[in-house]
Amino acid sequence: MATVWAKHALIDTGWHDNVMLDIGADGRILSVSVGAKPCEKQVDILVSAPANTHSHAFQRAMAGLSEARGPHAHDSFWTWRDIMYRFVDVLTPDDVQAIAAFLYMEMLEAGFAAVAEFHYLHHGVGGQAYNNVAEMASRIIGAVNQTGIGLTLLPVLYAQGGCDGRALAGGQMRFGNDIDGYAKLHAQSAKLMTALPDDCVIGASAHSLRAVSSQQLECVTNVAYDAPIHIHIAEQDGEVAEVLAYTGKRPVQWLLDNHAVDARWCLIHATQMTQGETIAVAKSGAVVGLCPITESSLGDGIFPAREYFGAGGAFSIGSDSNIRISLADELRTLAYSQRLQHKERAVLATDQRSVGRVLMDGAARGGAQACGRDSGVIAVGQYADLLALDAHHSDLLGKSGDTILDSFVFCGAQNMVTDVWSAGRHMVRDGQHIHYADIKAAYNNTILSLMERL
Numbered sequence: 001m002a003t004v005w006a007k008h009a010l011i012d013t014g015w016h017d018n019v020m021l022d023i024g025a026d027g028r029i030l031s032v033s034v035g036a037k038p039c040e041k042q043v044d045i046l047v048s049a050p051a052n053t054h055s056h057a058f059q060r061a062m063a064g065l066s067e068a069r070g071p072h073a074h075d076s077f078w079t080w081r082d083i084m085y086r087f088v089d090v091l092t093p094d095d096v097q098a099i100a101a102f103l104y105m106e107m108l109e110a111g112f113a114a115v116a117e118f119h120y121l122h123h124g125v126g127g128q129a130y131n132n133v134a135e136m137a138s139r140i141i142g143a144v145n146q147t148g149i150g151l152t153l154l155p156v157l158y159a160q161g162g163c164d165g166r167a168l169a170g171g172q173m174r175f176g177n178d179i180d181g182y183a184k185l186h187a188q189s190a191k192l193m194t195a196l197p198d199d200c201v202i203g204a205s206a207h208s209l210r211a212v213s214s215q216q217l218e219c220v221t222n223v224a225y226d227a228p229i230h231i232h233i234a235e236q237d238g239e240v241a242e243v244l245a246y247t248g249k250r251p252v253q254w255l256l257d258n259h260a261v262d263a264r265w266c267l268i269h270a271t272q273m274t275q276g277e278t279i280a281v282a283k284s285g286a287v288v289g290l291c292p293i294t295e296s297s298l299g300d301g302i303f304p305a306r307e308y309f310g311a312g313g314a315f316s317i318g319s320d321s322n323i324r325i326s327l328a329d330e331l332r333t334l335a336y337s338q339r340l341q342h343k344e345r346a347v348l349a350t351d352q353r354s355v356g357r358v359l360m361d362g363a364a365r366g367g368a369q370a371c372g373r374d375s376g377v378i379a380v381g382q383y384a385d386l387l388a389l390d391a392h393h394s395d396l397l398g399k400s401g402d403t404i405l406d407s408f409v410f411c412g413a414q415n416m417v418t419d420v421w422s423a424g425r426h427m428v429r430d431g432q433h434i435h436y437a438d439i440k441a442a443y444n445n446t447i448l449s450l451m452e453r454l
């Protein structure tokens with residue numbers, strides 16, 4: 001059992017001073033005491049650490065490689081995708097583990113306690129299956145073991161090259177499975193997951209409505225009963241046009257009309273929605289998985305957050321392409337996108353809560369739901385996913401309550417984070433991951449070798 005004491009903490013009943021938590025061996029919070037005397041492990045400010053609900057780990061090593069203009073007059077998501085396919089052609093399982101470990105370490109240092117890995121790189125070059133069909137999943141699991149982050153593994157079904165059912169080609173071959181192959185991959189991955197702590201779970205995902213048929217999507221939703229289901233949806237105008245042409249409906253509308261979308265679902269991006277779709281998703285109980293930095297990087301468009309939040313919609317935050325890992329930057333980018341669009345300040349604040357509070361609370365609760373994780377608030381019975389901030393940081397001096405969260409989100413530098421626990425595992429101390437040097441050295445070697453192979 002471990003004990004943590006905070007001068008100031010945001011728990012399920014609000015902000016309190018002198019808060020002590022007892023954490024059990026299973027990583028869950030056993031008790032929360034307000035007005036307690038300091039114990040051995042003391043922090044300044046303690047809040048719930050959100051989950052990062054959308055990651056493609058291998059893409060972390062592509063950061064910075066796709067910023068020059070391609071052969072087209074208007075560079076877009078689709079030219080980025082071409083670069084991604086070339087990169088995928090050289091990746092080995094060893095590369096993937098080294099990249100994922102570095103990435104998950106960065107996520108913990110940024111204040112994320114867990115990750116939902118949307119895992120679609122399954123096979124060798126050309127689509128050749130590894131002897132262990134879940135070889136690549138085993139490397140993600142290895143990286144989780146190295147870093148102590150919480151995991152929701154989402155094996156992805158990627159079955160076709162477009163809505164018309166065309167075959168996969170080129171770089172996509174490493175992603176592909178039919179339904180039988182997917183069921184085997186999922187079962188083998190689930191077996192490997194038993195080696196991880198109990199907070200780590202397996203869900204299911206379909207890459208997108210372009211990459212699976214309706215029947216295949218039904219199979220995905222049945223493969224992991226009661227577990228999270230994630231899908232990329234309505235990220236790009238081109239994707240909306242393709243689904244509309246093929247089904248007669250926009251992607252979000254088609255999904256809501258043809259599948260039982262509920263609290264199990266996490267709709268990744270959902271950037272391109274009509275007002276009717278926005279309200280319908282908010283009422284469905286599903287979470288939208290927003291990835292503000294990646295959506296900005298790829299020029300996707302602006303998510304209708306004011307309307308969606310106004311309708312009570314749940315959201316979570318993901319780093320997707322992993323070009324930059326920063327919880328504060330993701331939330332700030334989301335907030336600023338709304339201000340630029342509506343030409344107003346504090347668009348996402350409510351009468352009772354500031355923007356920082358709305359975003360940190362929402363990301364923690366929605367992230368937990370999207371990950372199928374008992375977390376999202378500091379309370380008895382929840383996993384101890386905890387983020388501690390430095391009250392002596394210049395931008396936090398003299399602050400209390402929600403202004404702490406506003407300062408973290410809007411002036412926030414990574415060096416405000418002092419400690420992070422994932423389900424009670426104390427992985428970040430004094431702002432650094434406990435295995436920083438080894439994980440960084442392995443990643444640096446991998447990057448140098450990859451640059452030679454590209």
Ligand code: ZN
Binds near residue numbers: 054056118268
């Ligand atoms: Zn994605």
